[in-house]
Amino acid sequence: MTIASDTELIVVETEGHVATVRLNRPDKLNAVTQEMSDALVRIVRALNDDQGIRAVVYTGTGRAFSAGSDISTLDQYETPWQFRNRRDYCDALRELRKPVIAAINGYAFGGGLEASLTCDIRLAADTASFAAPEVKLGWIGGGGMSVLLANSIGASNAALMLMTGDPIDAAKAQAWGLVSEVVAADQLLARAQELAAIIASRPPIAAETAKANLRAAWNLPQDQAIAYEREMQGITFATDDAAEGRAAFAEKRPATFRGR
Template sequence: MSITSQTELIAVEADGPVITVRVNRPDKLNAVTQEMSEELERIVGAINDDAQVRAVVYTGTGRAFSAGSDIATLDQYATPWEFRNRRDYCDALRELRKPVIAAINGYAFGGGLEASLTCDIRIAAETATFAAPEVKLGWIGGGGMSALLAASIGATNAALMLMTGEAIDAATALAWGLVSEVVPAGDLLERAQELAAVIASRPPIAVETAKANLRAAWNLPQEQAIVYEREMQAITFATDDAAEGRAAFAERRPGTFHGH
């Protein structure tokens, strides 16, 4: 495993099968530029191609998870059409086939909130806050904000956030189902990496299929989603890892899984 970043603004750390990707621009509240988006897209491609990587933690440095896109750079797009067709960090995160845990250490505003919503599991520090403030500036989010937020916290709570632009705290985020856990700030990264390590210990084909199946469940009518799930079950059942899982269960021992 030799996944590295080509910019100090995106940090990559490996611990066995777990990769931690950190937005590392604390002086700008981890606001993301186009160049950072492109580097994240390259890193995601490398992670997808590396069979040794089985889980990802995505987080930020300092007091922000991410304040979203760097607004100061948005005027670089010559036309709204060029702005519409850009590749951004949410696009990159959506393309991750490996499970990804958002460790939300502080402000998750705008595109930072969208990035967290794109992750499979969200864990927040007690000090984290969440907002969709684009409406205050005259536009709305474009990285899946409305659909993902409504799916996560329900239509009325999503409307409250999207239409007021006001922030909610970590306790509210937990009560609404926006995050799975809230932990002390000093414990956040350790807890996220601990959870990632548990996921990484599971058979990787089954884990990646579970991720794909969850996405299908949100996007297909219920009957089609159930049919899709049954087909995916049959595929995973035929793998060497599934045979090893059945053998390990019968022999009352831990399984050893290789992604075959």
């Protein structure tokens, strides 16, 4: 299956088992419109349905990862309730079952920070910066900002970002645990795609289950999380890929995983 975007504002490229999804509105710092959100919903559905795609890289064009929602378009919603019920790009990313790596190439502000937090692994360019600036405009983030930020960097650091709205640089983001790696800007995309290819080489059912299990671990009490993990282990152990992995190990050969 070929994954295609129906808007030039989001570009999708595939190589092997890896898809790269790139916001492509550099003149507006990749600020997301409702049109882009709707397109991302359709792209995520296609990625989930495509068994040939096993990992995804999410990034931006130019000097920004994403400045979040396009503020100039927010008054198009007739009521706050309509705004509340809009189809959100962070919700779309949360529905992506495949492992996803954020390649944060520049500004990750507001909804851009939320989108990066929604990804499973975050890599940043050394020129990247991060902020939750909504408080400066009179509101707060609504795409999971508080819970995801607190889970990543702790309550005190999250409070500092959420209550001041001021940015932090890539070095501090790594020190706080917001990102896993900081690399030179001109090496970021290659590193993200390299890591995605490594993940894509793993058994896809196991990789997707690991993602689902991590999400459960955040949301369940410890005993329930361990019990859930045991059930997921049993399911993955019963797959053809797991049998292939055991056979390849015994026979000292590379395994061939088929997602079955």
